[in-house]
Ligand SMILES: Nc1ncnc2c1ncn2[C@@H]1O[C@H](COP(=O)(O)OP(=O)(O)O)[C@@H](O)[C@H]1O
């Protein structure tokens with residue numbers, strides 16, 4: 481028998497993510513307690529999308545919408561598409577700021593498709609599809625799995641492990657009005673880096689895993705980076721200057737993802753004023769990832785934390 485679909489609506493809540501975390505370029509990422517809410521229902525005819533919140537009036541409402549593209553890519557893995565789907569998006573994650581909005585849309589689409597199919601699909605397959613669409617796995621992994629993730633890519637696709645963050649790590653995000661596309665920030669990177677810089681980052685990213693999971697006192701040293709932030713600073717001077725200002729008073733601050741948002745992983749002194757162009761958000765670490773409701777895929781087994789779970 482061919483692929484069949486559930487007729488009830490399904491919902492997924494996708495967390496924002498901060499990738500790189502300093503030295504862990506294209507590998508490390510953290511899920512944050514800021515969410516887009518998506519729902520989908522199989523219909524008889526065309527694909528429609530409604531968007532409220534971030535991106536309303538800007539994003540497409542047809543099959544070129546990123547959530548729909550991810551749904552179609554997922555259905556295509558199984559060789560069948562429903563005739564039509566009505567998708568509703570309530571977006572809260574600021575877009576093109578370095579908070580993983582595109583990954584949230586992609587993971588949301590994969591999860592909605594997964595929930596609509598009467599066919600089992602595991603997290604490992606969902607991660608492979610999402611990372612292939614995004615082009616790098618460091619945002620889609622924490623978005624899907626929650627917590628703190630280490631992601632890597634093999635010939636067969638991307639994989640990730642999920643770890644718990646030490647108690648007391650409470651991220652602060654400084655989000656500017658200005659946008660910056662990840663593709664543009666990636667184009668600013670050189671094709672090769674000095675061996676000494678690669679060695680520096682290998683040590684710091686290994687230390688960051690320890691600092692984030694067991695010893696936050698080491699976060700300042702562990703968030704130093706030589707692989708991407710300096711190359712991108714010219715295109716985002718305000719971001720570079722805020723990171724430098726926070727680090728000058730001992731805060732473990734980094735560029736969030738490809739920027740221009742700034743992430744502080746250690747407490748920011750109350751008398752530190754970033755400037756009026758920045759909106760500060762104190763967020764928690766999301767433990768559950770992109771959980772689905774109203775479907776065959778409940779993910780209840782994931783719970784708030786599943787240390788060392790691998791996908
Ligand atoms: N919720 C969303 N729904 C549909 N498309 C989205 C959504 N969020 C982001 N996008 C698309 O991804 C682009 C931003 O992606 P990107 O440059 O990777 O930034 P970010 O750091 O926010 O992921 C947007 O300009 C838009 O085209």
Ligand SMILES: N[C@@H](CCOP(=O)(O)O)C(=O)O
Pocket residue numbers: 497498499500505506507577578579580581582616618619662665666708736737738739
């Ligand atoms: N490793 C990527 C991370 C991009 O994250 P985003 O949230 O800005 O999409 C990069 O640094 O390019």
